[in-house]
Each structure stands twice: as C-alpha cells, then as structure tokens.
Amino acid sequence: MNVETPRPSGTGPLRGIRVLEMGQLIAGPFCGQLLGDLGAEVIKIEDPENGDPMRQWGQATVKGSSLWWSVLARNKKSVTLNLRTPEGQAAAATLAESADIVVENFRPGSLEKWGLSHEELSKNNPGLIMLRVSGFGQTGPYSAQAGYGAIGEAMGGLRYVVGDPSTPPSRVGVSIGDSLAALFGTVGVLAALQERHNSGLGQVVDSAIYESVLGMMESLVPEWAEDGIQRERSGSTLPKIAPSNVYPTADGQWLIIAANQDTVFRRLAAAMGNPRLADGPEYSTHTARGERQAELDELVAEFSLQFTADDLVELLNENSVPVGKIFRVEDMLSDPQYKARRSVIEVDSTDYGTVTMQNAFPRLSRTDTTVRWAGPELGQDTEAVLTQAGYDRGALTDLRDKGVIR
Structure with a gap:
C-alpha cells in the first residue's frame, strides 16, 4: 500500500473525529488503537529515523516488522516528523489545528519544551482535547520521573497481590498497566468530547498509569485504611470467594x-x-x-x-x-463462540500478506467498530497528510532534505 492508495473510511461512532497520536510504545498508542477501532482517523507521528520502537517489540516478526505492531498500529496513518526540530514542531502544530484529539505519552514537560502544549495548540484550536498519559500524572513530586508501566503496576498495588504466596510479587503476562492507563484515558477523551458539545471547548485529560491501576484495585484501600487488612498474594484464588x-x-x-x-x-x-x-x-x-x-x-x-x-x-x-x-x-482459533462472533479475524497487510488478530471491541449494533488495515509502513502517509495540511511539493522536499520527514 502506498500513499496514493485510498484508505477505507471508518464506520464507527467516531467517524469524522481526527486524532493526532504523538506517543510511542504502549500507553498512548493503545488509546489511539481504541479510537481508531471506533472509527476515528488516527494520524500517528513517528520519528523518521526508526519510528515507534513497537515496530521491533514482541516475540515474532515478519520481514523485520513486529506482529504486535500490526495490532497496536492498526487503523492508523503513519506520518514521520522529527519533533525535536523547529520544522517538525511547526508541522505538528499545523496538523493539530484540524485535530479533535491529541494523544501523547512523553515525559511531562516534553510538549511544553517543543511549543506543543495544550495551552499553545488550543490558541488556534479552542476545541482541542489532549490526552496526556504518563507514569505519575502531570502534577505532583514524581511527575518528572520516568514512569514505565511496570512501575505504575507496582505503585498502584497490583504487583504486590499477583502471584503465589510462596513466591516474590509477580507480573501479569501482558502490559496491563499501560493498557489500563490507555483505557481510562480513552474514557476521559470520550467524556471530554461529550462535554465539548456543551461548551465548545477542549481540555486536558490527565491519565496516570499508577492511578489507572489503583482504580482497578477493588476494596484494597478501604480494607486497610478502615480495618487494617492487607490483601496478600493468593495464587489462583480470591480470598473468601469459594469455590x-x-x-x-x-x-x-x-x-x-x-x-x-x-x-x-x-x-x-x-x-x-x-x-x-x-x-x-x-x-x-x-x-x-x-x-x-x-x-x-x-x-x-x-x-x-x-x-x-x-x-x-x-x-x-x-x-x-x-x-x-x-x-x-x-x-481460540477453533472455538465455535469465537467463530460465531468473529472475535478473531484476518486482516490484509503489505508486510504480512494477511495477519490474524483480535477483532475490534466492543460491538455496536448500528455503527460498529472495525479493523480497516494493519499497522502501516513507516511514513507511508507522510506526503498525503502534509499535502492535505497545505504543504506543497517544494516544502516537502525541503523537510525531507533536512531529515524532518522520511
């Protein structure tokens, strides 16, 4: 698929919503995946040199591309911009003028340093909603620290209670902290979209990984605070829930x-x-x-x-x-329930031919979620998206010569 190939439009409830995804790895991009599954146009900005590191993550690759990437970046357009250059920052700001949502998960302060804060971007786009996903949130004494999902899982209380009581604290076998922050962030974005109908204004959605984990910890806090009960690791059971x-x-x-x-x-x-x-x-x-x-x-x-x-x-x-x-x-692949609901599907891909992956969830009866394409090649939509934003051929050549785009 090249930049001239038309992309199929989304049919989901977010059709017509434009998302500018400036994050990388999992926490921000998983939110972008969810919004894309719901029908939004998601424009993913990647570094022109190597792209999102998720292109290489996971246990299996095809032609050097991660199969994980094919899921996490599905329904997205890939635009390369070096955000550490003035030209790249200006191009991102231009794209943000027509966006409804910006998703980012850089360390707090990065966007401010690049002149891409919500305060700056909203001057030309008052209705802009910005989701900021980080380890510890945008405020507080830990906000400037590096905060990966594993740290958020530990601080939010999950790691302590996962595993067998005879072993050290364990981890869940997927990146649950990042994914929970993306889920809570998505809920916040959808709420902000609804509020915008009333006010006409955007706002910042601040999703911290540790708080997203904490939000799933049931009665862990009041059990200790009110009754001095510390929930411990219990293996394959939940205490007092039997059989x-x-x-x-x-x-x-x-x-x-x-x-x-x-x-x-x-x-x-x-x-x-x-x-x-x-x-x-x-x-x-x-x-x-x-x-x-x-x-x-x-x-x-x-x-x-x-x-x-x-x-x-x-x-x-x-x-x-x-x-x-x-x-x-x-x-899963042989189960009749999975087959009847098409919980797993095959998606066309230039890198993989077809790739088998989980479908888009949840299901909507009239404007359903869809997977339109697998994760894109690096920069394959750069020219098309920037041309639509007003960049002519000479400007694109100049950006390419300077290494701002690929």
Whole structure:
C-alpha cells in the first residue's frame, strides 16, 4: 500500500473525529488503537529515523516488522516528523489545528519544551482535547520521573497481590498497566468530547498509569485504611470467594469453576451428586464457604478429577454452573463462540500478506467498530497528510532534505 492508495473510511461512532497520536510504545498508542477501532482517523507521528520502537517489540516478526505492531498500529496513518526540530514542531502544530484529539505519552514537560502544549495548540484550536498519559500524572513530586508501566503496576498495588504466596510479587503476562492507563484515558477523551458539545471547548485529560491501576484495585484501600487488612498474594484464588478456582481433570487439563454464589453452589452440589452439601452450615452461605475455602477446593478437585475436561464442561453446563477451559490461542482459533462472533479475524497487510488478530471491541449494533488495515509502513502517509495540511511539493522536499520527514 502506498500513499496514493485510498484508505477505507471508518464506520464507527467516531467517524469524522481526527486524532493526532504523538506517543510511542504502549500507553498512548493503545488509546489511539481504541479510537481508531471506533472509527476515528488516527494520524500517528513517528520519528523518521526508526519510528515507534513497537515496530521491533514482541516475540515474532515478519520481514523485520513486529506482529504486535500490526495490532497496536492498526487503523492508523503513519506520518514521520522529527519533533525535536523547529520544522517538525511547526508541522505538528499545523496538523493539530484540524485535530479533535491529541494523544501523547512523553515525559511531562516534553510538549511544553517543543511549543506543543495544550495551552499553545488550543490558541488556534479552542476545541482541542489532549490526552496526556504518563507514569505519575502531570502534577505532583514524581511527575518528572520516568514512569514505565511496570512501575505504575507496582505503585498502584497490583504487583504486590499477583502471584503465589510462596513466591516474590509477580507480573501479569501482558502490559496491563499501560493498557489500563490507555483505557481510562480513552474514557476521559470520550467524556471530554461529550462535554465539548456543551461548551465548545477542549481540555486536558490527565491519565496516570499508577492511578489507572489503583482504580482497578477493588476494596484494597478501604480494607486497610478502615480495618487494617492487607490483601496478600493468593495464587489462583480470591480470598473468601469459594469455590472459584482452577481444578484438575482426569485428562490432565485445568478448568475454571466459579460457583461461589449461593444459588450456583447449590447447582454445583447437585452436579457433584451431593445436593445436601449446600444445606449444611459449613457451606450454605457465601461467608461460610469463604471461611472453609481450602477444604471446599479439595472437595471440588476430588470431584473434577473423575472426569475429562470435555465431559465435565458438558455436565456443569447442563447444571448451569459457570465453567470454562483455560484457552491458549490454538483453542481460540477453533472455538465455535469465537467463530460465531468473529472475535478473531484476518486482516490484509503489505508486510504480512494477511495477519490474524483480535477483532475490534466492543460491538455496536448500528455503527460498529472495525479493523480497516494493519499497522502501516513507516511514513507511508507522510506526503498525503502534509499535502492535505497545505504543504506543497517544494516544502516537502525541503523537510525531507533536512531529515524532518522520511
């Protein structure tokens, strides 16, 4: 695909919204991905030399391009600009004049140093909304520190409670801190868009990674502050929530069984052939089951080991007990639910031919989310976007000669 190839328009609810993405790695760009999936036009600014480092991240590459990049940069246009040059800063400011949203996740103060702060950009575009994603937020004594997702996960309380109690604090197997900051940032952007209908004005959305993690930590804070209870690592369970765990099967698999609600546990007891288990004081209430979590898990495990995974899933589904296999990707690709909803799709790509990836979520009944193309080649939309912004061929040649664009 070259710069002359027309891009398919989005059909989602954000069709007509223009986003200027100036971040890199995950926290800012994941927000750009979400907005693009929702139909926005996302113009991603990349350094002309190497582009976003995410082009090389991940465990698998094709022709030197990361498969992770194909997902994170989908539905985006790639424009190269060296933001550390006056010419690049001027071009970015010009693009911001027609943007609805700017997304950035540089260290706080960077945009101010480049003359690209919200205060400056909004002089020519009062309705501009700027999402600023950072480790610690734009204010406070830590704001100027480097704040990667891992640090935010630790500071927000997640790392301490993840893992087995016999091991050091663990991490979730994906970049959850960055992704949560992008999700909270996206919610803030959508709220700011709605508010703009009333005021006509934009504003800054300040999404800190540690606060985004903290926002997901349930009752962790009041449990300690009001009752002195520190939640600890608990492996595959949640304390006092029983039975809700992974249980072994006769064919060496593990199933999730979640029967901690009173009515559901009664149905599980019936499926186990022991309906009276739900009648006695030891297990009849949520609180009682929580107090006897370990012994109840042993009973359920003894039951689950009598069946193969498929047979146990069938039995528990017949009894309306929530149960599920622990999916790997190969399970997803063959699963009928995934197929029926097209949860995984194939997307055309110049680098990969086609690439299989997760679809766009959530689903909307009338203006649905879509994946229009995979992550673009570096700078492939530079000329088209800057020409639309008023740069003629001579100006583009000058920028190229100076190394401002690629």
